[in-house]
Each structure stands twice: as C-alpha cells, then as structure tokens.
Amino acid sequence: xxxxFQKYDKAVPRYTSYPPATAFNTAxxxxxxxxxxxxxxxxxxxxxxxxxxxxFCTQRCHFCGCNxxxxxxxxVVRRYVDCVxxxxxEVAQLIDKRRPVTQIxxxxxxxxSIDFGYIRQIMDTLREEFTFAPYAEIAMECSPxxxxxxxxxxxSEMGFNRVSLGIQDFHKEVLDAINRQxxxxxVEDMLAxxxxxxxKGLNIDLVYGLPLQTIESFAENLSIAAAMKPDRIATFxxxxxxxxxxxxxxxxxxxxxxxxxxLKMLVSAxxxxxxxxxxxxxxxxxxxxxxxLTIAKRTGNLHRNFQxxxxxxxxxxxxxxxxxxxxxxNSCFAQNVKSFDQYMNKIEQxxxxxxxxxxxxxxxxxxxxxxxxxMCNGYIHFTGMAGKYHLNKDDFFKITRFSPxxxxxxxxxxxxxxxDTSLSVxxxxxxxxxxxxxxxxxxxxxxxxxxxxxx
Ligand SMILES: C[S@@+](CC[C@H](N)C(=O)[O-])C[C@H]1O[C@@H](n2cnc3c(N)ncnc32)[C@H](O)[C@@H]1O
Ligand code: SF4
Numbered sequence: 001x002x003x004x005f006q007k008y009d010k011a012v013p014r015y016t017s018y019p020p021a022t023a024f025n026t027a028x029x030x031x032x033x034x035x036x037x038x039x040x041x042x043x044x045x046x047x048x049x050x051x052x053x054x055x056f057c058t059q060r061c062h063f064c065g066c067n068x069x070x071x072x073x074x075x076v077v078r079r080y081v082d083c084v085x086x087x088x089x090e091v092a093q094l095i096d097k098r099r100p101v102t103q104i105x106x107x108x109x110x111x112x113s114i115d116f117g118y119i120r121q122i123m124d125t126l127r128e129e130f131t132f133a134p135y136a137e138i139a140m141e142c143s144p145x146x147x148x149x150x151x152x153x154x155x156s157e158m159g160f161n162r163v164s165l166g167i168q169d170f171h172k173e174v175l176d177a178i179n180r181q182x183x184x185x186x187v188e189d190m191l192a193x194x195x196x197x198x199x200k201g202l203n204i205d206l207v208y209g210l211p212l213q214t215i216e217s218f219a220e221n222l223s224i225a226a227a228m229k230p231d232r233i234a235t236f237x238x239x240x241x242x243x244x245x246x247x248x249x250x251x252x253x254x255x256x257x258x259x260x261x262x263l264k265m266l267v268s269a270x271x272x273x274x275x276x277x278x279x280x281x282x283x284x285x286x287x288x289x290x291x292x293l294t295i296a297k298r299t300g301n302l303h304r305n306f307q308x309x310x311x312x313x314x315x316x317x318x319x320x321x322x323x324x325x326x327x328x329x330n331s332c333f334a335q336n337v338k339s340f341d342q343y344m345n346k347i348e349q350x351x352x353x354x355x356x357x358x359x360x361x362x363x364x365x366x367x368x369x370x371x372x373x374x375m376c377n378g379y380i381h382f383t384g385m386a387g388k389y390h391l392n393k394d395d396f397f398k399i400t401r402f403s404p405x406x407x408x409x410x411x412x413x414x415x416x417x418x419x420d421t422s423l424s425v426x427x428x429x430x431x432x433x434x435x436x437x438x439x440x441x442x443x444x445x446x447x448x449x450x451x452x453x454x455x
Contacts, residue, residue, distance in 0.1 A: 001267050001431065004413070008432035013444065015375055015437050016306060017333060018368035019358060021326070024335055028357030030350070036332040036359065037094045040317050043330035047102035047316030048095065048130060051307055052084065052122060053325045055109040055340045058146060062247040063168070063178040063210055065239045067324040068109045069340050080322075080340060081118040083347040085125045087321045090351045092129035095319070100133035101126070102314040105307040106140040112147055116154045123158045137162050137201070137314050139307075144183035149193055156197045163194055164203035164232075169210055169217075170224045177211040177254045179247075188228045201291060204230045208265040209238030211254035218265045219272070226276040231291045234308075235269045235284050237262065270431070281309055282375070283431055302376040309376070323353070332359045362389065363399045370400060371437045378425035378433065380440075399442070406439035 013020050055069045056077065071077075104126065111119065126132075139162030140155060147165070155163070167187060169175060175182050183190065187204070194202055204225060208218055225233050242248045257265065270280060278286035279294045281302070287293040296302040296311035303315040306326050318328040320336065323343035327334045334357035337343050346353040360368065366389045373380050386396035397403070407423075410416045415429030416436055425436050438444050 001270065001428070002263060004415070004428060004432060005263055005267070007413075008410075008435045010435060012434045012438045013441070015371050015434060016304075017326075017328065018371050018441070019360075019364065019443065021333075021335070024333055024356040024358045026356045028332070028334065028354070028359060030352045030354045032359065033327070033332065033334045033352075033354050033357060034094065036329050036334070037091060037319075039331055040329040041096040041099065043317065045312075045316055045330075046099050047133070047314065048099050049103040049305070049307070049314075049316035049318040050101060050105070050126065050130075051318055051320040051322075051325055052104070052106045052111070053108060053320065053322030054080075054106065054111040054114060055323050056080075056113050057108065057110045057143070058113045059179065059181060060247060061168075061178050061180040062245075062250050063180075063207065063238060064247075065241050065245060066109065067338055071113060074115075077114050077118060079344055081114075081121060083344045084122055084321050086351065087347055087353065088122070088125050088129055091319055091321070095130070097131055099131070099316075100136070101130045102133045102136050102316045103307075103310065104136065104138045107307065108141060110143045110146070111140050112142040112151060116151060120154075120158055132159075133314075135314070137310070139164065139201075141166065144185070144187060144190060145181040147184060147190065149185070149190075152190075152193055152197055152199075156199070161199055162201045162203075163199050164205065164234075165190070165230075167204045167225070168207045169213065170221050171212075171217055174210055174212050174217070177251060179250075191228055191230055201232060201293070202230045203232035203234060204228075206233065206235045206269075207238050208235055208269070209257055209262045211251045211256050213257050213265070215257075215261055215264050215268070219268055222269055222272040226273060226278070229277070229288070232281075232285065232287045232293065233273060233278065235266070235286075237266070237284065280427075280430065283433070285309055297377070300377045300379060304372060304376050327357075330365070333357050365389070366391070366396070366399055367440060367442065370396075370440045374423075374425065374437045374440065375433055378430050379422065381422045383421060400440040401442040402440050407436060410436060
C-alpha cells in the first residue's frame with residue numbers, strides 16, 4: 001500500500017468541491033445569488049441542507065486550520081446570533097416551503113462553546129422558517145473539552161441526533177503541544193451517553209502529523225479509538241498552513257513526524273480500522289459496517305459536500321449561514337465574508353454577507369457530478385451520466401476530455417477497470433481516487449496550481 005501512495009502522491013485537487021474554492025470570485029454578487037436561490041427551488045436535489053457556522057472557540061488550538069475566533073464578550077455572541085437569525089429569515093423567504101429540510105450541520109469554530117440558549121434561538125428560527133423532514137439529520141461538531149452530559153440532554157431536546165467529537169489525539173503531551181484542552185469527561189462515557197440518548201452516526205476526529213506524535217503513539221490512538229466503537233472515525237492529515245494560521249509557527253519548537261512517518265500512520269489507520277470492524281469510506285474516513293455511510297457506499301449512494309460525507313437520502317442543496325459559510329446549490333457556490341466582524345456589519349447594513357461565489361455552466365455541472373461519483377462511489381457509467389444531462393457518450397468524453405491514456409498507469413497497477421460503458425475504481429484505487437477523478441477534470445493543468453499532496 002505504501003508503494004501505491006508514494007507512486008501516486010501527486011499535487012492534484014482535493015475535489016471537496018468542483019470547481020475548487022480557489023475559483024470562487026468576487027464578480028459573483030448577492031443579486032446573482034438571489035436568482036440562483038430562486039432557481040434552486042426547481043433544481044435537484046429538492047432537499048434543503050443547512051449549515052450554521054459558529055466561529056468562536058474558548059481556546060485557540062495552535063494546529064487549527066479552521067475559520068475561528070477566540071471567544072468574544074457575551075454582547076458579541078448575542079449580536080452574531082442575531083445576525084445569523086436575520087440571514088436565515090432573508091434567505092428563507094426565497095425558498096419554497098414545501099421543500100423539506102433533510103440535514104442541518106453546525107460547525108465552526110466550536111458551536112458548543114456558546115450558551116445553549118443561543119443555539120435554541122437559531123433552531124427555533126429554523127423551525128419557524130422551514131419545514132423539517134421527519135428523518136432530518138441534525139448534527140453538531142463539538143469540542144469534548146466543554147461538552148457536559150446536560151448539554152447532550154439540551155441538544156437532544158432541540159432535535160439534534162448526530163454529534164462529532166474533535167479528539168485529535170489521546171495523549172496529553174500532544175494536546176499540550178497544540179495548546180488544546182483534553183475532554184471534560186471520558187470520551188467512552190460520553191459516546192455511551194450520546195448513544196443512550198438516541199444519537200446516531202457518532203464520529204470522532206483524529207489528526208496525524210501533529211507535533212510529538214510517533215508511529216507508536218498514533219497506533220495507540222487507533223486502538224483506543226476503535227475500542228470505543230464510534231460509528232465513524234475521521235483521521236485527517238495535519239495541514240500546515242501558517243500563512244492562514246500563524247499560531248502554527250508556535251509549534252515549530254517541537255518535533256514533527258517526517259512525511260515517511262505520516263505515510264506509515266495513514267497506512268496503519270487503514271489497516272487497523274479495516275481489521276477491526278470498519279469500512280473505508282474515503283481515504284481518511286472510516287465507518288462501522290452497519291453505519292448508514294457504509295451502507296450508502298456499498299449501494300453507490302454516498303455523497304459528499306463541504307460538511308463531509310452523507311447519503312443520497314438526506315443530501316440537499318446547501319444554504320449556509322454565518323461567517324465564511326459556503327452555500328452549495330445545484331447551479332452555484334456562494335461564500336460569506338470570512339471575518340465575523342465584517343459578517344455582522346454586512347448583515348446589519350445589507351441583510352446579506354456574500355463575498356464571492358461561482359456560477360456553474362451546464363458542462364461544469366456534469367463534470368462536478370462525474371467527479372463526485374468517482375470520489376464517493378468509485379464508479380461511473382458514461383451513458384448513464386451523459387443521459388442525466390440529455391447528452392450522449394461522445395458529448396460526455398468531449399466535455400470531460402477523458403481519454404484512457406490519462407489513466408494508463410492506474411489501469412496497469414489494477415487501480416481502475418475500464419470498459420466501453422463504464423469505469424470502476426478498485427478498493428486499492430479508492431486510496432488514491434483523486435488521481436482518477438483528475439482524469440475527468442478538463443480544467444486541471446499539471447503544475448499550474450499548488451495543490452496539497454495526498455498525504
Ligand atoms: C471545527 S473543528 C471540530 C470541532 C471543535 N472545534 C473541536 O476542536 O473539537 C473540525 C476538525 O477539523 C480538523 N482540523 C482542524 N485543523 C486542522 C489542520 N490544520 N489539519 C488537519 N485537520 C484539522 C480537526 O480534526 C477538527 O476536529
Ligand atoms: S480545533 Fe476546534 S477548538 Fe481548536 S481552535 Fe480549531 S475549531 Fe477551535
């Protein structure tokens with residue numbers, strides 16, 4: 001497995017979105033976004049996914065690459081929450097009330113660092129403005145450093161049924177090196193409590209490549225995590241982006257794992273979790289055999305957006321609220337201004353805080369769909385995909401500029417199988433699936449952009 005990773009460790013896009021967020025531009029205005037929201041009422045999928053961004057954190061972890069801000073005064077949090085409610089009302093009046101809300105994701109920052117009264121206010125606003133599907137997934141990314149059992153009770157009362165816990169590492173010296181507080185309660189007990197309260201799809205996040213981690217200490221993380229049997233485990237590769245978060249430089253006094261060690265950590269995660277009851281969902285995501293993501297993957301119904309993996313049943317077009325939130329409609333992407341201060345000013349003055357976005361052409365929609373299918377389900381039927389867009393197979397090849405020579409190496413290495421009608425990615429191929437997806441991306445020019453490597 002290590003040789004495959006080494007051979008295919010190329011600088012290619014991550015394809016969290018197509019086109020990637022680097023293509024978003026400021027020529028995309030609020031007026032254009034309004035037109036796309038109205039159009040989204042008749043586009044597929046008809047479900048409404050909602051993302052709420054709470055940027056605040058009580059403590060700033062030095063490794064963090066998310067859009068966060070240190071916890072502000074109560075007044076600032078109240079003002080921010082009022083702005084989120086105002087933004088929800090503004091957008092909701094353009095959305096057909098018959099469309100069901102199938103998914104709500106709260107991310108950050110640390111949504112559970114603010115008073116739960118504010119979370120309730122936002123949830124009440126959403127219930128007033130939208131129609132919730134009875135099976136809606138309502139999820140929050142929580143830091144276990146501040147999560148109490150009483151908070152779980154409140155989340156459950158408000159209708160939350162999914163929680164993700166940011167663990168990163170189980171060792172105190174690593175947490176100290178990244179300036180992070182450990183969990184308030186034993187993670188195992190918290191998971192059991194969440195389960196007893198009916199929460200499903202429980203996830204924990206781990207990160208490899210953090211200061212002071214060793215291959216051995218990371219292996220301990222894997223066995224501790226698997227023994228707790230969370231439904232899902234994510235193992236993210238530490239992204240070193242000091243130009244975005246200068247605090248990462250503060251960790252440079254510590255020893256970081258070398259790239260070769262990071263590769264071994266990734267391979268050990270894949271091996272260990274596969275041998276201990278987990279299926280590989282994406283290169284860095286694992287789920288138990290009976291988890292809905294595993295079932296969706298097996299039946300070709302897995303989907304992915306900026307919030308992570310989900311199933312086709314709950315996938316909706318995403319309407320994002322809060323600083324830096326990215327709306328993901330069938331026909332466009334639209335991102336709010338990143339600074340929470342500017343976000344509040346813009347919402348108070350204009351009711352909107354769109355800073356940049358991207359309108360997709362019909363060709364780009366087909367390419368996005370193709371890349372998503374390959375990244376999530378590892379399979380593409382050429383005429384089937386073309387037919388969705390009222391096109392034929394020749395059009396499909398013309399638009400994606402796919403040709404077999406682009407994947408010749410991968411065919412020889414047994415990573416993909418190609419017939420006249422379809423392409424499938426093998427289990428090993430899924431580990432380097434970005435390299436397959438790139439063969440269907442006509443905009444990709446090798447070496448033109450600085451993309452992160454696979455590991
Ligand atoms: C918004 S945070 C999670 C919620 C909560 N604030 C917490 O820390 O527990 C989302 C996740 O992104 C991942 N993450 C943050 N910074 C990262 C980085 N520089 N490299 C890789 N993963 C990172 C972490 O695993 C983290 O749990
Ligand atoms: S890892 Fe979580 S708690 Fe730490 S700074 Fe990032 S968002 Fe905040």
